[in-house]
Amino acid sequence: QVMLTEFGGGSVEAGGSLRLSCVSSLRTFATDPMAWFRQAPGKEREFVAGVSWRGTGLFYRNSVEGRFTISKDNANNRVNLQMNDLKPEDTAIYYCAAGRNYGAVLREIKDYPTWGQGTQVTVSS
Numbered sequence: 296q297v298m299l300t301e302f303g304g305g306s307v308e309a310g311g312s313l314r315l316s317c318v319s320s321l322r323t324f325a326t327d328p329m330a331w332f333r334q335a336p337g338k339e340r341e342f343v344a345g346v347s348w349r350g351t352g353l354f355y356r357n358s359v360e361g362r363f364t365i366s367k368d369n370a371n372n373r374v375n376l377q378m379n380d381l382k383p384e385d386t387a388i389y390y391c392a393a394g395r396n397y398g399a400v401l402r403e404i405k406d407y408p409t410w411g412q413g414t415q416v417t418v419s420s
Contacts, residue, residue, distance in 0.1 A: 296320075297412065299391045304414030307381055311418070315376040317391030317411055328394035329367055329374040330407060333387035333416075340390070344376060345400035354400050358384075381418045388413040 303315040321327060330345035343363065345354040350367035364377040374391060392407035394400065401407075 298409050299393060299411035301389065301391050301411045301414040304389065304416050306417040306419065309382055309418055309420050311381050312377070312379045313381065313416060315378065315389055315391075315414060315416075317374045317376075319372045319374070319391075319393065321372075321393055321409065323396045324372045324393070325369040326397050328398050328400045329365075330392045330394065330400065330402075331365065331374075331376045332390045332392055332404065332407075333385075334390070334413075335384075335387040338387075340404055342402040343389070345394075345402070346374060347400055348394075348397060352400060354402075356402075378416070381416075383418045383420045385416060386418050387416060389416050 301317045326348045328348045331343040332340050334340040344365040346365045346367045362380045366375045390413045391411040393409040
């Protein structure tokens, strides 16, 4: 049973924007921290951005700080990732992940028990 479904991937030129969305069917969504990870070909999956369960704490990896914005909509069970000024190095499969109920936003894969199936983002130079 798929609990997290991502939308919004695609192909853009460098400098462009994309908005990813993840819809959750988890009954605990309102009290789950959420995160986006990504995995480029031949590389390990890495933390991109995270949001606290209340939606007020926002966390980013250094390379996307100032370009990406994560937001959590508890009323609609959705977490979004607005990506601006995209660069070719942002090319990857992007995954939505749900952390442990009432937990902190952490940056390790092992701290996220629930994952979406991923959506491809391709940025051309």
